[in-house]
Amino acid sequence: MSKRIVVDPITRIEGHLRVEVIVDDNNVVTEAYSSSTLWRGIETILKGRDPRDAGFMVQRICGVCTYSHYKAGIMAVEDALGIEPPLNAKLTRTLMNNALFLHDHVVHFYHLHGLDWVDVVSALKADPRKAAEEAFKYTDAPIACGADILMATQKRVAEFVKKGNLGPFANAYWGHATYKLTPEQNLIAVSHYLKALELQRTVAQMMAIFGAKQPHPQSLTVGGVTCVMDLQSPSRLGEYMTKFKEIADFVNRAYYPDVVMAGKAYAGEPSVTGGLGVANLFTQKEFQINAKEFLFESGVMMGEDVVNLITGKPFKVQTLDESKITEEATRSWYKDNAAYHPYEGRQEPNYTGFKDAQTINDKGVLAPTKVIDENGKYTWVKAPRYDGKPLQVGPLANIVINYALGNKRVKVVVDQFLKDTGLPITAVASTLGRTACRMIEAKVIADNGLEAFNALIKNLKVDDSTCTSYKIDKNKEYKGRYIGHVPRGVLSHWVKIKNGVIENYQAVVPSTWNASPKDAKGVRGSYEESLIGLKITDLSQPLEIVRIIHSYDPCLACAVHVMDTKGNEMSSYKVNVNGASC
Amino acid sequence: MEHAKLYERLAERLSNLEKFPRIKEEKSIAALMEEHGISRRDFMKWAAGVTAMLSLPSEFTPLMAQAAELTDRLPVVWLHMAECTGCSESLLRTDAPTIDSLIFDHISLEYHETLMVAAGWQAEHNLESAIEKYKGKFILMVEGGIPAGSSEFFLTVGPHGQTGQKSAQKAADAAAAIFAIGSCSSFGGIQAAHPNPTNAQPLSKVTNKPVINVPGCPPSEKNIVGNVLHYILFGTLPALDAYNRPKWAYGLRIHDLCERRGHFDAGEFVQEFGDAGAKKGFCLYKVGCKGPYTFNNCSRERFNQHTSWPVQAGHGCIGCSEPGFWDNMGPFEEPLGDRLYHTVYGEGADKTADKVGVALLTATAVGIAAHAAIAAVKGSGKTEE
Numbered sequence: 028m029s030k031r032i033v034v035d036p037i038t039r040i041e042g043h044l045r046v047e048v049i050v051d052d053n054n055v056v057t058e059a060y061s062s063s064t065l066w067r068g069i070e071t072i073l074k075g076r077d078p079r080d081a082g083f084m085v086q087r088i089c090g091v092c093t094y095s096h097y098k099a100g101i102m103a104v105e106d107a108l109g110i111e112p113p114l115n116a117k118l119t120r121t122l123m124n125n126a127l128f129l130h131d132h133v134v135h136f137y138h139l140h141g142l143d144w145v146d147v148v149s150a151l152k153a154d155p156r157k158a159a160e161e162a163f164k165y166t167d168a169p170i171a172c173g174a175d176i177l178m179a180t181q182k183r184v185a186e187f188v189k190k191g192n193l194g195p196f197a198n199a200y201w202g203h204a205t206y207k208l209t210p211e212q213n214l215i216a217v218s219h220y221l222k223a224l225e226l227q228r229t230v231a232q233m234m235a236i237f238g239a240k241q242p243h244p245q246s247l248t249v250g251g252v253t254c255v256m257d258l259q260s261p262s263r264l265g266e267y268m269t270k271f272k273e274i275a276d277f278v279n280r281a282y283y284p285d286v287v288m289a290g291k292a293y294a295g296e297p298s299v300t301g302g303l304g305v306a307n308l309f310t311q312k313e314f315q316i317n318a319k320e321f322l323f324e325s326g327v328m329m330g331e332d333v334v335n336l337i338t339g340k341p342f343k344v345q346t347l348d349e350s351k352i353t354e355e356a357t358r359s360w361y362k363d364n365a366a367y368h369p370y371e372g373r374q375e376p377n378y379t380g381f382k383d384a385q386t387i388n389d390k391g392v393l394a395p396t397k398v399i400d401e402n403g404k405y406t407w408v409k410a411p412r413y414d415g416k417p418l419q420v421g422p423l424a425n426i427v428i429n430y431a432l433g434n435k436r437v438k439v440v441v442d443q444f445l446k447d448t449g450l451p452i453t454a455v456a457s458t459l460g461r462t463a464c465r466m467i468e469a470k471v472i473a474d475n476g477l478e479a480f481n482a483l484i485k486n487l488k489v490d491d492s493t494c495t496s497y498k499i500d501k502n503k504e505y506k507g508r509y510i511g512h513v514p515r516g517v518l519s520h521w522v523k524i525k526n527g528v529i530e531n532y533q534a535v536v537p538s539t540w541n542a543s544p545k546d547a548k549g550v551r552g553s554y555e556e557s558l559i560g561l562k563i564t565d566l567s568q569p570l571e572i573v574r575i576i577h578s579y580d581p582c583l584a585c586a587v588h589v590m591d592t593k594g595n596e597m598s599s600y601k602v603n604v605n606g607a608s609c
Numbered sequence: 610m611e612h613a614k615l616y617e618r619l620a621e622r623l624s625n626l627e628k629f630p631r632i633k634e635e636k637s638i639a640a641l642m643e644e645h646g647i648s649r650r651d652f653m654k655w656a657a658g659v660t661a662m663l664s665l666p667s668e669f670t671p672l673m674a675q676a677a678e679l680t681d682r683l684p685v686v687w688l689h690m691a692e693c694t695g696c697s698e699s700l701l702r703t704d705a706p707t708i709d710s711l712i713f714d715h716i717s718l719e720y721h722e723t724l725m726v727a728a729g730w731q732a733e734h735n736l737e738s739a740i741e742k743y744k745g746k747f748i749l750m751v752e753g754g755i756p757a758g759s760s761e762f763f764l765t766v767g768p769h770g771q772t773g774q775k776s777a778q779k780a781a782d783a784a785a786a787i788f789a790i791g792s793c794s795s796f797g798g799i800q801a802a803h804p805n806p807t808n809a810q811p812l813s814k815v816t817n818k819p820v821i822n823v824p825g826c827p828p829s830e831k832n833i834v835g836n837v838l839h840y841i842l843f844g845t846l847p848a849l850d851a852y853n854r855p856k857w858a859y860g861l862r863i864h865d866l867c868e869r870r871g872h873f874d875a876g877e878f879v880q881e882f883g884d885a886g887a888k889k890g891f892c893l894y895k896v897g898c899k900g901p902y903t904f905n906n907c908s909r910e911r912f913n914q915h916t917s918w919p920v921q922a923g924h925g926c927i928g929c930s931e932p933g934f935w936d937n938m939g940p941f942e943e944p945l946g947d948r949l950y951h952t953v954y955g956e957g958a959d960k961t962a963d964k965v966g967v968a969l970l971t972a973t974a975v976g977i978a979a980h981a982a983i984a985a986v987k988g989s990g991k992t993e994e
Contacts, residue, residue, distance in 0.1 A: 033768045034729035038722045041694045043766055064765045065773075066756075067691050068806030069799060077940035083927060084935065087799040090695020090827060134701075142726045179644065195718050198735050199726035224701075231702050232916045239922030240912035241702070242695040242827055246922035248882050248942065253923030255887050378762050381770045388768070389730035397770035494883025573728050584693045 029057065031386045032569055033396055035064070037576055039139040041091040042583025044542070046572060047386075047399055048558055054566060059551070059558035061542050061576075062399050062406040063587045066360070066376070073532040078104045078499065078524050079249050085520065085534065086243055089585045093242035094127040094234065095513035096520070096534070096585070101247045103520040107507025108249070108499065113492040116251035117315050118483040119237055119258060122267065123244065124314060125476040126234035129274045130227055130241075131514040132422075132469040133282060135580045137216075137223040140462065143574035144289050145216040146206040147196060151185050153177070153210035161211045165284030165447075170277060171222040172215055180218045200570040207292045215288070219281045226277055233270040236263055251494030258487060268480060275473035278466075283444075286466040290448040293459055298561055298571040302458035302578075304553035305417045306330035308424035309540070311347070313512035314472070317482040322436065322475055323512055326428040327413065336431050337452045344431050349510070351414040352519070354535060358544040359409045366412065366547075369521040369533040370506065379404050391567035407587040410546040411535050419553040420516025420540045421579060426464040427455060436475050440467050458557065461578040501527035515580050516540060538586035541579050554579060612666055622844050623675050631681045632717040632743075638678045641715065652677075662835055662910065663842075663857045676841040680715040683841065684747040686739055686780055687721040687790075690773045691764055691800050691809050692753025696791035697723045699827035702913055716837065719747065733767040736776075740783045748840060749784035750833075751777055754793040754800050754809030763807040774815050781816040786840050788821050789813065790833060792929055795822035796852075802935035813853065821846060822853040824905075826929035831910045832858045852932055854904065863900035863926045866908040869893060879923075882942075887923055897942040898925025905930040 029052075035045035043065040049058040069088055073081060082100035089096055098120060105112065155177035162172035187196070208216065231241040237254045238244025246254040257263040293299050307329045314322035326344040328336070335342035353366035362377040381397035388394040399405035410417070418424075429437040444467060445452060454460055499505075505524040510517065516537030523531040543552025551559075557575050564571065642652055656674040660667060687697070718724065719739035720732075727735055739747065756763035757774050764773035781787055789795040789812040800809040813820040823832055835858060839847050847855040864870065872878070873892040880886060882896055894901070900908070903926050911918040919926055928938035938945070 035768050035770075036722055036728065036732055036766050038725050038728045038732050041723070043689070043764065064770075065691055066763045066807060067800040067809070071804065071806050072799065072802045072935070077943075079942050080939050083941055084799060084802075087693050087695070087826065090693035090698050093695060093698065138724070183644070195721055195725040197719075197725075197727060198731040200731075228702050228914070232913045235913040235916040237922065239917045239919040239924060240829075242698040244922075245919040245924045245927070248924065251883055253882050253887065255883060255923055256890050257917070257922060259888065380762065381765075386768070389734060396768045397765075491888070492883060493887075494881070496881065496883075567730075569729070 028052065030566065031384070031398060032563070032566055032572070033386045033398060034569055034572055037573060037581065039142070039577065040581040040583065041089060041585070042581070042587070044576070044581055044583045045399070046554070046558070046576060048569075048572060050563060050566065054563045056558050056561045056563065058401075059555040060399050060401060060405055061408070061544060061552065061554040063408045063542060063583045065583065066407040066587050067584070070532045070534065073529050075528050077527075078107070078522065078529055081522065081529060081532065082247060082249070083245075085532075088534065088536075089582055090242040091582060092127065092131055092514050092585070094123055094238070094244055095518055097244065097247055098124070099509040099511065099513075099518050099520040099534070101249055102509040102511075103507055103522045104249050104524075105507070106509060107505035107522050107524055108497055110250050110495050110497050112251040112495050113490065114318055114486050115258065115483060115490065115493050118479050118486065119252045119254065119493070120247065121315050121479040122483065123234050123238050125271065125472055125479070126230055126238075126241070128472050128514055129278065129469055129476075130230040130234070131580075132465050133223050133230070133274070133277070134227050135514075136282060136286070136462070136466065137220045140574075140577045140580070141216060141220060142199065143570065143577050144206070144293070145208060145220070146201055146203070146213050147184060147217055148188060148201040149206065149208070149210045150181060150213040150217045151188060151210070153181060153214035155181055155214065158211035158214045161209075162215050162284070165287050166280050168280050169215075169284065170281045171218045177214050177218055180221065181214055184217060200568045200573075203568055203570045204564045205296055205298055205571060207296050208289070209292075212288055212292060216285055219285055222281065223277070226274060229270050230274045233267060233274065236267050236270075248494065250497055251492075253493070255491075255493045258483075258493065259491070264480075264484065268477065271476060271480070275476070278469050278473040282466055283470055286463050287444065287447045290444075290450055290454075290459060290463055294448070294450060294454070299458040299574065300454065301560060302557040302575050303456040303460075304541070304557035305419040305551070306333050306456070307413070307416055307418045308333060308427055309347070309413065309418040309420050309517050310425040310428045311510050311512045311517045314479070316475065316478040322471065323425055323429050324432050324434055326432060327418070328424075328428055328431060329416070332431075333427065333456065336427070337456060342431060344428060347510070348414075349508070352411065352535065353415075354409045354411045354539075355546055356404075356409045357547040358404055359406055360404050361409070364547065366415075369508075369519065369535050370523060370531065372533045377404065387566045389567050391565070406542075406544045408539055408542045408544060408583075410543040410552065411540050412546060417543055417546070417550055417552050418540055420537045421461065422465040422468040422514075422516075423455070423461045424516060425512055426467050436471050437467070440470050440474070458575050458578045465580070499524070499527050513537060515582050515585070536582070536585040538579075538582045542581060542583070542586050554581075612668070616669065616672070619669070619672050619842055622842065623672060623679060626679050626682055626841065626844075629682045632684050638680065638715050659835065659838060662831065662906070663839060664860070672842065673838065676838050679841055680837070681717070683716045683837070684719050684739065684743045685716050685750060686719050686736065686747055686784070687750045687752065688777055688780060689722045690751060690753030690755045690777060690794060691807065692791070692793050692798075694723055694752070695827040696752040696833075697721070699830050700790075700833050702830045719743070730768055733769070736780075740780055744783045746785050747783070748837070749780050749787045750790050751787070751794045751812050752790050754798045755812060755815050756807040757810040757815050758808055760808035777812060778816055781812070781818050784818070786821070786846075787812070787816070787818055788823055788836055790823050791828055792824040792826045792934070795824040795854075796932040798826070799935055802933075819846060820853060821849065821855060823858070824852075824854060824930040824932075828930070829907065829910055829912050832906070850904070854930070858906050859904040859930065861904065861906065861909075863903045863905055863908050863920070867900055867920055868908065869920055882923070893920060893923070893925040895944055896925055897940065897944055899928035899931075899934075899938050899941075899945065900926040902938070902945065903928040903931055
């Protein structure tokens with residue numbers, strides 16, 4: 028008889044996410060539902076506002092990828108107004124983006140996703156001396172892996188575990204059968220967990236040097252950047268370079284070797300060698316490194332071409348046709364089901380709620396629960412489609428497409444990784460691959476990010492402009508968009524300006540693509556697709572589900588910012604306009 | 610209160626707290642410091658800094674050090690409502706490897722969705738048992754606005770689909786002290802900006818218990834940690850302004866200690882981003898800085914361990930720690946002119962101090978008007994050199 032499992036909240040992500048799966052008698056997932064349970068309505072709030080304010084407001088969609096929406100909001104308006112910012116501004120934006128990606132990926136791997144791979148309790152059984160030796164198997168110069176440090180780390184964990192109160196580590200799936208690292212390997216990873224916790228603050232400072240603060244930097248403006256004094260200060264530039272080198276060093280001597288270690292250890296674990304999800308991949312160029320070049324290129328690759336690439340057959344990478352992007356809401360809590368292009372998107376809430384049911388709980392027995400309406404609407408996330416098909420976005424898509432395009436900076440890292448792990452190229456198309464590609468993306472940035480820095484120094488010697496002047500003509504109508512690659516995949520913002528104010532604003536974000544519910548044809552989004560066929564070891568401890576979902580680095584506040592862009596009255600609910608302030 | 614009496618009271622509070630069992634039977638903070646290579650001398654230097662930040666006399670430094678060492682008596686529940694996780698991220702930026710971060714290592718974080726390992730049923734279990742076990746003893750910190758009333762379904766959490774509003778109310782009822790971390794839980798935040806499609810409310814609107822607001826989008830890590838220490842030291846609510854913000858952090862305007870203040874007084878303004886004035890660090894008032902209307906300690910404490918803050922990076926303050934700033938302070942890149950922003954009106958815990966604020970603000974408004982007039986005479990649009 029089939030059983031249902033509910034995982035809500037999926038923790039260690041941004042936002043509020045519920046996943047429900049149905050398993051058969053062999054505990055194999057036969058159906059999956061991804062549901063976001065929070066809705067905020069930021070796009071409606073933007074209507075009627077000054078376009079120059081858009082960047083600041085949409086930035087508050089997310090405080091984790093805290094720079095992504097800010098830059099997207101600013102650049103969408105620049106695109107609409109036809110403004111070309113000076114090269115100094117573009118390169119400065121890249122420098123801040125370096126910080127964003129390196130911060131985001133390291134924090135995701137160690138603090139959010141890492142504990143799905145690393146059994147902290149197991150580290151207690153490790154021999155620190157052997158662990159120190161083990162660390163040299165994956166790099167010539169490991170960080171924070173001397174026997175002394177590992178011993179101290181182990182002692183720290185031991186006291187933590189022994190004396191009862193585990194705080195944020197309480198009640199996790201420790202000891203789960205699908206944890207595959209040895210105690211020594213776990214100890215190495217725990218040491219890096221702690222090291223990364225310190226280092227991420229340094230990387231946040233790296234963004235703050237030009238960005239004022241992190242989260243929510245504040246130095247971009249429509250037309251350029253405002254941190255002109257910081258750019259003119261050699262000491263500020265030096266500060267950036269020093270911090271960049273520190274994080275790049277960590278990526279090369281800890282993050283890369285740890286993923287190689289995990290890649291080898293988990294190569295035989297079926298719950299992570301599958302789970303590719305939607306096989307249609309999509310990425311967009313990002314990281315301008317000089318007047319002409321970008322670190323990553325754009326492309327769309329449909330499933331058969333991805334298969335052809337990894338099986339060595341002829342394949343093609345398509346160029347994006349923006350007009351083919353739509354969002355629909357057949358299974359989402361909105362009234363209008365039809366597919367609309369983002370410039371015309373609409374969504375009036377139509378919350379139909381949960382149903383009463385019984386599902387397997389943490390004790391492994393049936394207990395009363397709320398469940399989604401599997402025949403109706405079940406999430407605040409809409410279903411974006413490209414030419415009617417779902418796409419997967421994120422580091423996996425970015426790395427695979429850039430590899431396919433022959434991007435040299437990417438290819439060298441991918442080939443090295445496959446060599447170091449002994450994994451075949453097919454391994455990339457998996458949950459494990461998604462996690463590995465995130466690291467590979469970070470390494471490509473760590474290895475090449477200073478190119479933009481050097482180009483900026485060179486340019487500053489001959490040109491000190493940081494902003495382009497512009498005027499917004501109230502009698503003109505404007506339309507523009509930003510489409511780029513952010514830590515979780517392709518982000519696009521679409522804006523229409525009329526009478527000098529925002530008439531319409533839409534954001535189609537990475538987590539909306541990946542966390543998409545089914546569409547009118549019943550076709551699943553990538554989270555759901557990844558879970559189908561997964562065998563769960565212990566229904567009361569669904570670690571495999573959490574691990575697969577985390578491999579996407581979900582960002583649900585990003586995915587569910589949307590709101591009625593046509594200004595329709597939300598007739599069924601009372602809206603208290605004045606309730607906002609005190 | 611006289612210093613001696615206050616000192617006595619705080620010392621007594623700390624000695625009582627010392628008798629409480631440690632929640633987290635981990636290492637003492639002294640041992641943790643040693644592990645991180647922080648000397649006692651550095652620790653005392655840090656304690657002196659925080660003492661000054663909390664506007665306490667310097668002789669209170671030893672008490673502050675003691676308070677920091679007693680953070681292991683403190684269980685904390687952190688709830689996520691309608692939010693962007695920026696406040697949690699800010700918390701994660703606390704100094705490393707200095708004391709601020711150790712304090713958050715040291716307190717017992719019982720529930721925090723971004724950091725905790727448990728998920729699903731196990732996570733819900735952690736929350737319920739923390740509320741039960743530490744009833745009346747834990748600190749509640751809430752991030753995010755709260756879709757409320759007939760709109761509460763815009764947020765549900767957990768296998769039972771409990772709404773955010775109910776979850777917050779339940780935790781608030783059992784908490785010893787409640788902090789609204791960030792402008793969303795303090796004042797509703799971005800989702801509560803007009804037309805507030807989800808009827809998002811500040812935490813104070815969904816509970817009857819007193820809420821200390823720690824606004825900012827996000828608040829600096831200093832203001833988050835400072836409030837924890839303040840609670841340990843005093844065990845009571847700090848002195849609050851009209852918007853329930855602790856005066857130690859929100860008592861002065863950004864403008865009061867701004868590094869570009871001299872240029873304001875001299876009438877030297879950036880007229881347009883990227884102009885010659887911008888390169889010289891002139892005042893950002895004319896490109897929209899809301900520093901004169903915004904109460905926060907950014908100009909003193911900055912962000913990311915003093916790395917920078919918006920005004921240093923050449924962009925004006927957007928007023929993010931003021932109620933309803935998304936509606937009141939925009940457009941963010943244009944000056945409010947001599948409009949009197951009603952920052953300090955309302956029911957204040959201490960009206961005397963607030964009246965001083967009004968007087969100051971009025972003086973500033975006059976100053977701004979004067980500068981605007983001077984600039985107009987000189988010919989606006991041109992950089993004043």
